[in-house]
Amino acid sequence: MTTKPAPTEDLCTAETTRVEAFSDGVFAIIITLLVLEIHRPEVAAGGLGQALIQGWPFYLAYLMAFLYVGVMWLNHHALFQRIRRVDPTLIWINLGILGTSTLMPFPTGLLAIAFHSGNLNDERAAVVLYALIAGLMSAAWLPMFPYLHKNRQLVHERVPELEFRAQFSRPMVGIVANIAAAMLGWFVNPWLALIIFGGMVAYHALTSQGLRHKGGPAT
Amino acid sequence: MTTKPAPTEDLCTAETTRVEAFSDGVFAIIITLLVLEIHRPEVAAGGLGQALIQGWPFYLAYLMAFLYVGVMWLNHHALFQRIRRVDPTLIWINLGILGTSTLMPFPTGLLAIAFHSGNLNDERAAVVLYALIAGLMSAAWLPMFPYLHKNRQLVHERVPELEFRAQFSRPMVGIVANIAAAMLGWFVNPWLALIIFGGMVAYHALTSQGLRHKGGPAT
Amino acid sequence: MTTKPAPTEDLCTAETTRVEAFSDGVFAIIITLLVLEIHRPEVAAGGLGQALIQGWPFYLAYLMAFLYVGVMWLNHHALFQRIRRVDPTLIWINLGILGTSTLMPFPTGLLAIAFHSGNLNDERAAVVLYALIAGLMSAAWLPMFPYLHKNRQLVHERVPELEFRAQFSRPMVGIVANIAAAMLGWFVNPWLALIIFGGMVAYHALTSQGLRHKGGPAT
Amino acid sequence: MTTKPAPTEDLCTAETTRVEAFSDGVFAIIITLLVLEIHRPEVAAGGLGQALIQGWPFYLAYLMAFLYVGVMWLNHHALFQRIRRVDPTLIWINLGILGTSTLMPFPTGLLAIAFHSGNLNDERAAVVLYALIAGLMSAAWLPMFPYLHKNRQLVHERVPELEFRAQFSRPMVGIVANIAAAMLGWFVNPWLALIIFGGMVAYHALTSQGLRHKGGPAT
Numbered sequence: 077m078t079t080k081p082a083p084t085e086d087l088c089t090a091e092t093t094r095v096e097a098f099s100d101g102v103f104a105i106i107i108t109l110l111v112l113e114i115h116r117p118e119v120a121a122g123g124l125g126q127a128l129i130q131g132w133p134f135y136l137a138y139l140m141a142f143l144y145v146g147v148m149w150l151n152h153h154a155l156f157q158r159i160r161r162v163d164p165t166l167i168w169i170n171l172g173i174l175g176t177s178t179l180m181p182f183p184t185g186l187l188a189i190a191f192h193s194g195n196l197n198d199e200r201a202a203v204v205l206y207a208l209i210a211g212l213m214s215a216a217w218l219p220m221f222p223y224l225h226k227n228r229q230l231v232h233e234r235v236p237e238l239e240f241r242a243q244f245s246r247p248m249v250g251i252v253a254n255i256a257a258a259m260l261g262w263f264v265n266p267w268l269a270l271i272i273f274g275g276m277v278a279y280h281a282l283t284s285q286g287l288r289h290k291g292g293p294a295t
Numbered sequence: 296m297t298t299k300p301a302p303t304e305d306l307c308t309a310e311t312t313r314v315e316a317f318s319d320g321v322f323a324i325i326i327t328l329l330v331l332e333i334h335r336p337e338v339a340a341g342g343l344g345q346a347l348i349q350g351w352p353f354y355l356a357y358l359m360a361f362l363y364v365g366v367m368w369l370n371h372h373a374l375f376q377r378i379r380r381v382d383p384t385l386i387w388i389n390l391g392i393l394g395t396s397t398l399m400p401f402p403t404g405l406l407a408i409a410f411h412s413g414n415l416n417d418e419r420a421a422v423v424l425y426a427l428i429a430g431l432m433s434a435a436w437l438p439m440f441p442y443l444h445k446n447r448q449l450v451h452e453r454v455p456e457l458e459f460r461a462q463f464s465r466p467m468v469g470i471v472a473n474i475a476a477a478m479l480g481w482f483v484n485p486w487l488a489l490i491i492f493g494g495m496v497a498y499h500a501l502t503s504q505g506l507r508h509k510g511g512p513a514t
Numbered sequence: 515m516t517t518k519p520a521p522t523e524d525l526c527t528a529e530t531t532r533v534e535a536f537s538d539g540v541f542a543i544i545i546t547l548l549v550l551e552i553h554r555p556e557v558a559a560g561g562l563g564q565a566l567i568q569g570w571p572f573y574l575a576y577l578m579a580f581l582y583v584g585v586m587w588l589n590h591h592a593l594f595q596r597i598r599r600v601d602p603t604l605i606w607i608n609l610g611i612l613g614t615s616t617l618m619p620f621p622t623g624l625l626a627i628a629f630h631s632g633n634l635n636d637e638r639a640a641v642v643l644y645a646l647i648a649g650l651m652s653a654a655w656l657p658m659f660p661y662l663h664k665n666r667q668l669v670h671e672r673v674p675e676l677e678f679r680a681q682f683s684r685p686m687v688g689i690v691a692n693i694a695a696a697m698l699g700w701f702v703n704p705w706l707a708l709i710i711f712g713g714m715v716a717y718h719a720l721t722s723q724g725l726r727h728k729g730g731p732a733t
Numbered sequence: 734m735t736t737k738p739a740p741t742e743d744l745c746t747a748e749t750t751r752v753e754a755f756s757d758g759v760f761a762i763i764i765t766l767l768v769l770e771i772h773r774p775e776v777a778a779g780g781l782g783q784a785l786i787q788g789w790p791f792y793l794a795y796l797m798a799f800l801y802v803g804v805m806w807l808n809h810h811a812l813f814q815r816i817r818r819v820d821p822t823l824i825w826i827n828l829g830i831l832g833t834s835t836l837m838p839f840p841t842g843l844l845a846i847a848f849h850s851g852n853l854n855d856e857r858a859a860v861v862l863y864a865l866i867a868g869l870m871s872a873a874w875l876p877m878f879p880y881l882h883k884n885r886q887l888v889h890e891r892v893p894e895l896e897f898r899a900q901f902s903r904p905m906v907g908i909v910a911n912i913a914a915a916m917l918g919w920f921v922n923p924w925l926a927l928i929i930f931g932g933m934v935a936y937h938a939l940t941s942q943g944l945r946h947k948g949g950p951a952t
Contacts, residue, residue, distance in 0.1 A: 094757060094810055100313060101539075101761030104320030108328065108397050109765065116404060121412055124405070125420030142397070146390045150383075153313055164807075171803045178765050178799070185773060186781070193778055201782030319532060320758075323539030327547065327616050335623060340631055343624070344639030361616070365609045369602075372532055538751060542758030546766065546835050554842060559850055562843070563858030580835070584828045588821075591751055 095162050095170060102174045103149040106181065110141050113185035115192070130192070137188035140274060141180055147280045148177055148213070158235045159224070166230060169223060172216040176209065183209045196266070203261035203269040207254040210273065214250025221246075246283070250276060314381050314389060321393045322368040325400065329360050332404035334411070349411070356407035359493060360399055366499045367396055367432070374439070377454045385449060388442060391435040395428065402428045415485070422480035422488040426473040429492065433469025440465075465502070469495060533600050533608060540612045541587040544619065548579050551623035553630070568630070575626035578712060579618055585718045586615055586651070593658070596673045604668060607661060610654040614647065621647045634704070641699035641707040645692040648711065652688025659684075684721070688714060752819050752827060759831045760806040763838065767798050770842035772849070787849070794845035797931060798837055804937045805834055805870070815892045816881070823887060826880060829873040833866065840866045853923070860918035860926040864911040867930065871907025878903075903940070907933060 114134045117127035152173070159166070183206040190202035224231055225240040253276050261269025333353045336346035371392065378385070402425040409421035443450055444459040472495050480488025552572045555565035590611065597604070621644040628640035662669055663678040691714050699707025771791045774784035809830070816823070840863040847859035881888055882897040910933050918926025 094753060094813075096313060097316065097754065098757045098761055098806065098810075100317045101320050101758050102765055104317055105324055105762055105765040107393070108321055108324040109769070111397050111401055112328070112331075112769075114398075114401050116401075116408070121414040122416040124409060124414075124417040125423075128405075128420055128424055138398075142394045146394070149317065150386060153317075156313075167807060174764070175799045175803070178768050179771075179795075182768055182771050182773075186785075189773070190781060195778040195781075197779040198781040201785055204782075205785055315532060316535065319536045320539050323536055324543055326612070327540055327543040330616050330620055331547070331550075333617075333620050335620075335627070340633040341635040343628060343633075343636040344642075347624075347639055347643055357617075361613045365613070368536065369605060375532075534751060535754065538755045539758050542755055543762055545831070546759055546762040549835050549839055550766070550769075552836075552839050554839075554846070559852040560854040562847060562852075562855035563861075566843075566858055566862055576836075580832045584832070587755065588824060591755075594751075 092156070092159060092162055095167060096156055099152060099156075099170065099174060100149075102178060103145065103152065106178055107142060107145045107149070109181050110138055110145070110184065113141075113181050113188065114138055115188065133191035134188040137184050137191075140277060141184040143277045143281065144210075145177065145180060147277060151280065155220070158232055158239070159230055160232045161230045163227070163230065165223065166227075169216075169220050173213075173220070176213040176216045179209050179212070191266075199266040200262050203266045204258045206273065207258035207261065207269060210276070211251050211254035211258075214247045214254065217247040217250075249279070253279075311375070311378060311381055314386060315375055318371060318375075318389065318393060319368075321397060322364065322371065325397055326361060326364045326368070328400050329357055329364070329403065332360075332400050332407065333357055334407065352410035353407040356403050356410075359496060360403040362496045362500065363429075364396065364399060366496060370499065377451055377458070378443070378449055379451045380449045382446070382449065384442065385446075388435075388439050392432075392439070395432040395435045398428050398431070410485075418485040419481050422485045423477045425492065426477035426480065426488060429495070430470050430473035430477075433466045433473065436466040436469075468498070472498075530594070530597060530600055533605060534594055537590060537594075537608065537612060538587075540616060541583065541590065544616055545580060545583045545587070547619050548576055548583070548622065551579075551619050551626065552576055553626065571629040572626040575622050575629075578715060579622040581715045581719065582648075583615065583618060585715060589718065596670055596677070597662070597668055598670045599668045601665070601668065603661065604665075607654075607658050611651075611658070614651040614654045617647050617650070629704075637704040638700050641704045642696045644711065645696035645699065645707060648714070649689050649692035649696075652685045652692065655685040655688075687717070691717075749813070749816060749819055752824060753813055756809060756813075756827065756831060757806075759835060760802065760809065763835055764799060764802045764806070766838050767795055767802070767841065770798075770838050770845065771795055772845065790848040791845040794841050794848075797934060798841040800934045800938065801867075802834065802837060804934060808937065812877070815889055815896070816887055817889045818887045820884070820887065822880065823884075826873075826877050830870075830877070833870040833873045836866050836869070848923075856923040857919050860923045861915045863930065864915035864918065864926060867933070868908050868911035868915075871904045871911065874904040874907075906936070910936075 115131060117124065117131060119127045162170075183202070187202045187206050190198040221240045221243040225244075228237075231240075253272055257269040257272035257276075260272070334350060336343065336350060338346045381389075402421070406421045406425050409417040440459045440462040444463075447456075450459075472491055476488040476491035476495075479491070553569060555562065555569060557565045600608075621640070625640045625644050628636040659678045659681040663682075666675075669678075691710055695707040695710035695714075698710070772788060774781065774788060776784045819827075840859070844859045844863050847855040878897045878900040882901075885894075888897075910929055914926040914929035914933075917929070
């Protein structure tokens, strides 16, 4: 190792580039596939206009999912600006984040279908599924910050020592909020869950910007 | 900030690269997904040839949508050649542009379905939907030029001072043209809207090239 | 121009990168979308094995289309290694190549459906459609070589003067072969067209490798 | 060659970049398309919750396929860190790896459908199909290591002489395991095949990490 440090350096730099390119590709595809979840109404001739107006749950679901994935990409982007090298463990944590993110079009589409049909039981089931996947997405971020905090050699020197320490609680907020959304949505009213889902997108978006202004990571 | 300027510079340069890569990915996927909107005719045995000939609205819609997204990518490309750094606000404006662009396969497919069915009411509804989405796409570009005009630190030095000032009116043309298309298409004749849609693609394409020759931004 | 040559240089270098990234994205998506054209058999319980065996036209079509798009990417790759700068005209020619390439999943899927159904009229129609799209793909390459031959400033200096001159006839071979395939497939036997289609993929693949060995462009 | 070495060097470096970008794009799309294989249940109003619980084969198939493609990308990533230049033969071997990988969503979806239906004959057929495709994926890696072993000029100097020699047997393990899975799944019990499939993903993942720790290639 000590006899040829340059190749090691080269290896790791190359890795960061490809991990970012791969992640960018995955996020770009997720965010573009969401449009396929917008239901093309199949109606009798002359009924298209009416059907399009009734399709509002699909447009709302698209908007929420697009913002959510967009914010996830922003967070991922801000995170990797602080990372200098990747090791296999980090690649696996990153794959976990990508793997839970790629699931998003599935619950988003079902959410829209359920609210479009208007059946209360279906709305409940769809809301719980969405909370489950969104909770998994948050859970996938859990190991990232402690791992980077312990492995300083993977991080750019300019990143303050305690920066990642301050982020430990953030995925927990997502997990707790989604558990609350699932329970309120199932036992009380599915619309309460929707409000929490929308609030979580806003929370991630706002903290993403706010922390950046203070020089912290936008996660 | 003044004690370590290099990291800040590095941060921003990296950001531009990934925003471009992400945007390129999104545009590449949109433009390729359009082919999925071409209806595969499901006909009785022996009827494929006839069905393919009747599928002309799908080919026309594909051609128009492909040119539109291609021109949007050209404009985005020309814009980011002038941008040196990105900040969170710029990333959000960019997400707005991408988010409205990814919607394109939806109204394009419905436009083809409506004109394929030949029902006047469906044609009207599809034309209004297309105008709405295309108008949103134009609207998403509205904040970009004023923001860059005010934040010169994000722009390459070689870009003339008043270059973005000259672009303020361009998204407005798109919005007005699409409002006109929606109204003419609904109250007079859906074909009038199609002509305006085609004209807008040609307008964006021609100004994109024309302004480049004068050294201006191709947007 | 003469007062600030560096920015111009920077502009053009950046452009080549993004055009390549965008093209790579489009080719990667086309080649991956082809798998969606493989028909998922919907059969009564217990009939899956039989249905999979009867699905051979889909596997053959996938193989041919994958090789075709792969070879197209190889050619595109070899071409852009020789290009130093891009101008708007070159971007438009490139968009034409991408736009005809993205159509490939459509005729490929229909070809497989027609040969799976076994109806002679449908096979004829599908073969003519495929020849038409494949012919358009070849036609889209027609303006590329003359344009590069005339605009040496866009080409790397190490590329020999007459290299592009030698490529003028290559898209013509594709056009003529596809016209022949359409006519033989329609009037004589659809299988003759399939043989020509397969032969064209082999031709593009072999010349791609052969010309490289002689130091020529792999197109 | 000796008169102009710089262009040759430049050519090959550029090629590696674009081959990696293209491969990253393909893997990113495969891994994201897998979500489309998760069946959207179409049930009578109120039956969504029940249907979602019965959809476990789809979630399991998604998890397995996601891990498999993710591990394949890791292996590809580790391989190309050792490659300095690409020649046409290497590009073709790489296309073979990509072409068999893009097939994955097809058998994965059918596997889930078969186990969801619960018909033994369909489960057998789906298991054999999956083993066939997974075996082809392994077979596509067969020529890679011998070719790199013989063509040292394509490999980074820091890679030990015998590194690729040690990898010859690895694709063979995949082929043999998939043949065993197909035979056990068909003649004994489809669940045995599933266990082997899961075991192969774990094997690839574990060796990928293990070999990296010893400084060897993660393939």
